[in-house]
Amino acid sequence: MKALEGVKILDMTHVQSGPTCTQLLAWFGADVIKVERPGVGDATRKQLVDVPGADSLYFTMLNHNKRSVTLNTKSDEGKAIFTRLIEECDVMVENFAPGALDRMGFSWEKIQEINPRMIYASVKGFGPGPYSDCKVYENVAQCAGGSASTTGMLGETPMVTGAQIGDSGTGLHLALGIVTALYQRTHSGKGQRVECAMQDSVLNLCRVKLRDQQRLKAGPLKEYSQFSEGIPFGEATPRAGNDSGGGQPGRILKCKGWENDPDAYTYFITQAAVWKNICDVIGKPEWKEDPEWATPEARLPKLNEMFGAIEDWTTTKTKFEVMEICNPLNIPVGPILSMKELAEEPSLRDTGTIVEVDHPERGAYLTVGCPIKLSDCPADVARSPLLGEHTDEILSEILGMNEDEIAAAKDVGAV
Numbered sequence: 001m002k003a004l005e006g007v008k009i010l011d012m013t014h015v016q017s018g019p020t021c022t023q024l025l026a027w028f029g030a031d032v033i034k035v036e037r038p039g040v041g042d043a044t045r046k047q048l049v050d051v052p053g054a055d056s057l058y059f060t061m062l063n064h065n066k067r068s069v070t071l072n073t074k075s076d077e078g079k080a081i082f083t084r085l086i087e088e089c090d091v092m093v094e095n096f097a098p099g100a101l102d103r104m105g106f107s108w109e110k111i112q113e114i115n116p117r118m119i120y121a122s123v124k125g126f127g128p129g130p131y132s133d134c135k136v137y138e139n140v141a142q143c144a145g146g147s148a149s150t151t152g153m154l155g156e157t158p159m160v161t162g163a164q165i166g167d168s169g170t171g172l173h174l175a176l177g178i179v180t181a182l183y184q185r186t187h188s189g190k191g192q193r194v195e196c197a198m199q200d201s202v203l204n205l206c207r208v209k210l211r212d213q214q215r216l217k218a219g220p221l222k223e224y225s226q227f228s229e230g231i232p233f234g235e236a237t238p239r240a241g242n243d244s245g246g247g248q249p250g251r252i253l254k255c256k257g258w259e260n261d262p263d264a265y266t267y268f269i270t271q272a273a274v275w276k277n278i279c280d281v282i283g284k285p286e287w288k289e290d291p292e293w294a295t296p297e298a299r300l301p302k303l304n305e306m307f308g309a310i311e312d313w314t315t316t317k318t319k320f321e322v323m324e325i326c327n328p329l330n331i332p333v334g335p336i337l338s339m340k341e342l343a344e345e346p347s348l349r350d351t352g353t354i355v356e357v358d359h360p361e362r363g364a365y366l367t368v369g370c371p372i373k374l375s376d377c378p379a380d381v382a383r384s385p386l387l388g389e390h391t392d393e394i395l396s397e398i399l400g401m402n403e404d405e406i407a408a409a410k411d412v413g414a415v
């Protein structure tokens, strides 16, 4: 039995943030019923198409283990079917633009009236406040949540990150809210509203930068390279390049082959506790006891010189050799892995972190499997549904509609 077996989710999500949430719940065993507009479906089905005529990887990689029902929730007949689905389901998830469900006639008050046990979960760009009406996409959330202003090199343009912290990050937060509400319902018997704003989720993930904002009052942030370079701090947390977010200085350093391979780099943290090991490895044993180098305080004003010496050593090794040499000595390092390397890494296939899935329209493709491993609930990744693939099945199985009723709903374009 799967952890969320028996939980029925009415999935009104589209694009990325909502679908990542419901995909996780599907992996944990919930029956996720994706409601899509007849003939149109989730816009991502046809975005960034690589195989003509087939659902895009954008869509397939966000909608595994779900069933798809087409339903025009704006027509009277569609609304009647939708109302019955709300009666039967435990959770409804949506990430439409602000007010879209209210305009459809399904406000939170109305949903509670139809099913008081319903958990109604939403993603919006912003919480209540001046921007609550805005439509929001990933990079807007990264900018509004403090990620862009603190990412990138000092003195250069703010930068967005490749990690989809606004979309997938918010989806993760929402999934936690939903299972928490499901747990509370086991005591209260009542549903509740779960809301996640993308700005809030990004800010939550950037909390160390809000920490640093407050530390600025007590003086410069000494672990930032900017301090060792003698560059004064301004009023806000600055961009810190590749400095590590903790108190131990760290940077990305070149490795053997960097001239031709854009990913021949390693992350290297000069953890104070293993400083002596670092000195031995990089061929500077004299730095172990030298008061100019022996303590973190002594090294702070000379980070460029220190990392320069370490890089003189890392450039003689591949990023994997650096890992092999440093790991047994407890020196924290990590190779910069490309997507190609990750896609080909056998250990990630073994754990189900990267999975090959077969699809009737596009053939085999790779996807990211469930990153959360439950010992009693392994996640088996099943391909995403075709548009409306399960419409008849859902209408008859969940709503008990017969063939004639389903045909009539199709005739009027409700499904």
Ligand code: CAO
Pocket (backbone or CB within 6 Å): 015, 016, 017, 018, 035, 036, 037, 038, 043, 071, 072, 073, 074, 095, 096, 097, 098, 099, 100, 101, 103, 104, 123, 124, 125, 134, 135, 136, 137, 138, 167
């Ligand atoms: N039947 C009938 N109508 C349907 C339907 C269905 N099954 N499903 C959706 N619709 C309608 C909606 O009701 C809405 O109609 P109105 O505009 O008349 O209210 C319309 O389709 C489009 O919805 P939308 O405004 O949400 O879509 P959009 O492409 O214009 O905006 C997005 C997309 C993502 C910017 C917006 O949905 C949003 O801001 N969502 C919240 C934040 C979010 O999740 N962002 C992450 C996106 S991933 O980068």
